[in-house]
Amino acid sequence: MADLSNTIKGSYYMKTGEYSQAEVDFEEAVKKHPDSKSAQYYLGRFLLAQNKATEALSHFERAVVLDPGDADYHSWLGITYGELGDVNAEEKSYERALRLNGHHLQVRLYLGHGRLRKGNLRLAIEAYDAVLIEQPTNPAALYNRAFILDIQRKYSAAKMAWLKYLHWYPAGRFALQATDHLNALGDFSYENQFIGDRAITLAEIKFQQSRSSVSQSSYPPLRLIGAIVSNLPKGTLQVVVCVHNNKQLVKERAIENAKTGAMAFINTVHFSRLSEN
Template sequence: MKQKSIMLALAASLLLSGCNMASISNSLKSQHYMATGDYQQGVKTFAKSVRETPDNASGHYYLGRFLLAQHKYDQALPHLKTAARLNPDEDYYFWQGLAYGQLGDNANEKKSYILALKLDSDHSQSRLYLGHLKLKENQYKEALQLYDSVLKQYPSNPSALYNRGLTLQFLAKNVDEKNAWLKYLDLYPAGYLANRAADHLNSLGDFSYRNYYLGKRTVTLKEIRYSSRSSNQLSSTSYPSLKLIGAILVNRPEEILQVVVYENGNPSLARKRANSIKTHLLDRFSEIEEHQIQVSWFQGPEKLKIGKKTFKIQSSVRFFGTGKA
């Protein structure tokens, strides 16, 4: 009896909140098709739903979503517009805006996000994409405010973090920009955007992260550090970077890793540090052959040219792959 009462209460709450069984059914179906990636079946299912109940907003909405997933933007837009007309909803307006954006209609894209935010001022997706539009329109202060508002809700949102760094770059706020790239890379150290973020960071003279060409791809690695300025004992903060290098060497036994260490005025320390990296990798990856790691060292600073600037890094480690020995 208690379970039945709970079910009846749930049904009543759904009715009071404006839900209906058709919308609930559509939501469950859409979740299944999205999860399985069966967008074609999603289109078929909701096209049938729209034919049978043309005044059901959720049917149009999900049909539009699946058409968007198939990159059929011109077909998706009418259904998303119909969904928003039948039942003004922040999500409906957001996806309508996304369709407009894919079709190059930035004016109506912006209007759609604004309509969504009028219904729900905390709609983070609309704030995020409105921020992208402001950035595209060179309205950097407005873009920064929108990205900050998204990050207040979702501090690890990758798109807001990355584009916030770009926005600060355009605003010439170098210190804030540097911190933005560091925050992004601390959370998302891999992938194409990590490569770009590291490049932006390095252009500011910060080499906490750098890109290296290893195993036929560019990887972003955190700076190799030691327990003290005069020590060759690796800091534990360097282990994740070295673990990734080790995995690449294991997967590509033909790869030869070059480890180059610079210590301005101290070639002995440079040699010890280079060998400590080699020893660390060999100790932790039994599959790596000793000949796969070659070390060298220099007593001067590393000179790195980025754009029109040349940086001198007093103490650094550089990696690169050279293929077969």
């Protein structure tokens, strides 16, 4: 009954984020029931959530002793070792957890992170591949796998890996970084653009073959530009279009870009570099 009560209370505090109050409550629970595995575990979790890894360690170790068959206990013990910089103990904890539950995605993911920090690139990518078998769109596994391939100079595979990451996660800080890596490999399917003081990642704007009409796949990024422009107090939106030996098509595509993205703000658009080349 005590363990059930701890689980209910611990889940509540996890959802509310009241970590300091949770620490007080579970310290009391550990004093009353030092052999309660759940009390030790949750106290460790709430200490770790407050960046108190040194204090959390003994509680996770105690939880593992009380219930060595729980993969989660080994997992969080490993995370705590990682926070304290003991990468060897961290990896061993993850390996024990995986022997208990071979499909534990968090453990697989953190095992990859630990191996990457140690420079064991081959083993790290194996761990990330195992995560992606279970969860093909896991963002951390996709990003770090691409990063490793880049480090290994497997440029063709790295390019495909960066494209896969950006397909699923085309926005945010890591998208900006992934795009820089992709561009460094000579692929400009995505580019980072600056509109006002904001940096965004945009997929290549595509047109229907030999026509000025924008491909439907390009509507989302153009409309994103329009939404950003609509909130700018002032400024000029520059549209750069290049087509080989067809100046009229260049102009038509530039106008179509502006119409699709900027809509009512077409009058603020300045067409720069209407290039034929």
